[in-house]
Amino acid sequence: MKFIPRQPREGINVSDTHPLVEAGTLVAGLTVIFVLIALLLIFLVEIALYFIPVEKEVAMFEDWLPDDLVTVSPADERLYQTQRLVDRLAFHWADAPYSFRVEIDDSDVANAVALPGGLIVVTEGLLDQVESENELAFVLGHELGHFRNRDHLRALGRGIVLSLFLATTMGNDVSNIGVNVTDLALRGFSRQQESSADEFGLALVYTHYGHVDEAWRLFEKWDDSDSRMRDLVSYTSTHPAAGNRVASLKQQATREGWPVEGLITELKW
Ligand SMILES: [Zn+2]
Numbered sequence: 001m002k003f004i005p006r007q008p009r010e011g012i013n014v015s016d017t018h019p020l021v022e023a024g025t026l027v028a029g030l031t032v033i034f035v036l037i038a039l040l041l042i043f044l045v046e047i048a049l050y051f052i053p054v055e056k057e058v059a060m061f062e063d064w065l066p067d068d069l070v071t072v073s074p075a076d077e078r079l080y081q082t083q084r085l086v087d088r089l090a091f092h093w094a095d096a097p098y099s100f101r102v103e104i105d106d107s108d109v110a111n112a113v114a115l116p117g118g119l120i121v122v123t124e125g126l127l128d129q130v131e132s133e134n135e136l137a138f139v140l141g142h143e144l145g146h147f148r149n150r151d152h153l154r155a156l157g158r159g160i161v162l163s164l165f166l167a168t169t170m171g172n173d174v175s176n177i178g179v180n181v182t183d184l185a186l187r188g189f190s191r192q193q194e195s196s197a198d199e200f201g202l203a204l205v206y207t208h209y210g211h212v213d214e215a216w217r218l219f220e221k222w223d224d225s226d227s228r229m230r231d232l233v234s235y236t237s238t239h240p241a242a243g244n245r246v247a248s249l250k251q252q253a254t255r256e257g258w259p260v261e262g263l264i265t266e267l268k269w
Pocket of ligand 1: 142146189194197239
């Protein structure tokens with residue numbers, strides 16, 4: 001019997017699947033792997049948080065300041081007053097493991113952010129908009145709430161591992177990864193982290209003043225103001241919508257039986 005070699009079928013090296021579909025599958029597969037690795041890194045950060053005690057965090061970030069922070073003069077009266085207010089509020093947080101330090105960022109955009117090591121940055125834009133100490137106290141109390149839950153370290157940890165991951169996979173220069181306050185502020189926290197910081201902040205304000213009058217007045221003003229005004233307030237892009245916050249804070253005050261009217265303390269600057 002003579003062997004007659006059969007010609008391979010036409011296009012044997014060409015896949016039956018359309019090249020675009022194949023490319024799509026590849027991209028989808030890579031995306032899934034990418035997302036899974038990112039989730040794994042976030043999970044590892046959660047584990048690391050258990051192993052980094054606050055004392056260690058404080059020692060690591062003792063004199064640290066974000067790269068892009070433009071601080072006001074150390075002699076600025078607002079710095080002194082804000083620091084004093086933070087200390088007075090933190091006094092009611094029994095066994096607070098941090099000694100908090102305040103810096104004022106020379107920015108017109110209203111914002112406040114909690115950073116590793118017990119650093120609280122408030123912007124000049126925010127200080128321009130608060131009209132009483134009570135208004136400011138709640139904003140600061142809320143940031144103290146983030147420290148209690150260590151949200152600030154979680155955000156930083158996630159930010160760093162994810163930037164390193166992106167830099168290594170995208171081939172960017174890893175040494176360029178600086179930590180700046182804008183990044184951290186823009187990252188924001190989850191709704192649940194925000195509402196638990198709000199609850200803690202309001203409790204501090206009540207314990208300090210014996211009432212919660214004007215605690216949420218800043219948010220009422222932002223909620224009433226027009227959208228152009230809202231653009232100037234980056235605080236609301238990293239925090240829940242002002243209207244929703246006012247509603248939950250009022251609910252908390254009613255539930256706890258905290259007076260919503262009381263003596264207002266003026267700011268002395
Ligand atoms: Zn917050």
